[in-house]
Amino acid sequence: MSFNNLDQLYRQVIMDHYKNPRNKGSLEDGTLTIDMNNPTCGDRIHLTMNVENGVVKDAKFDGDGCSISMASASMMTQIIKGKKIEVAMKMSAIFSDMMQGKDYDDSIDLGDLEALQGVAKFPARIKCATLPWKAMEKGVKES
Structure with missing residues (x-):
């Protein structure tokens, strides 16, 4: 797959x-x-998680922001569900890198999150x- 086709696919995943x-x-x-919130651009997020015995049982988000922040929240809540907190935190470090x-x-497979690579x-x-x-x-740190 050419770079342009891959870039287009990633854009489609983000927009979806x-x-x-x-x-x-x-x-x-x-x-x-x-x-x-991100005071620089106005993105804001309200994240709720249900954590039991060190495992993310459920996660939901609400908020306002650009397509990148809201797509990232959607992807993140999908991928951390069912994961141990330690794994979710490792995913966060990997995503940051x-x-x-x-x-x-x-x-660790980041799934749809890899579509955000171009943001770098x-x-x-x-x-x-x-x-x-x-x-x-x-x-997690405040709990």
Whole structure:
């Protein structure tokens, strides 16, 4: 597959998650609730997670923002469900490295999140993509 076709596929994945977000909403019985925003661009996220015995049983998000931040939140909530907190935190570190254009540990499949790789070329958008992950990290650290 050529670079242009791959780039187009990644754009389609991002727009699909933006227009048809997975796990949008709020958990009434969430054990973690985190609100964060990116004052630079106005993106904001409300993340709720239900964590039991160190495992993310469910995760939902709400908020407003650009296609990158909302798609990232949709992808993140999908991939961390059913994972141990330690694995979710490792995924966050891997995603952060990927966003910064660093070599990253590919031992964990990031699924649709790999569609956001191109964001590394746009430093101003990295905070958009990482906002949901920073919210998840904050919630875990504060719990």
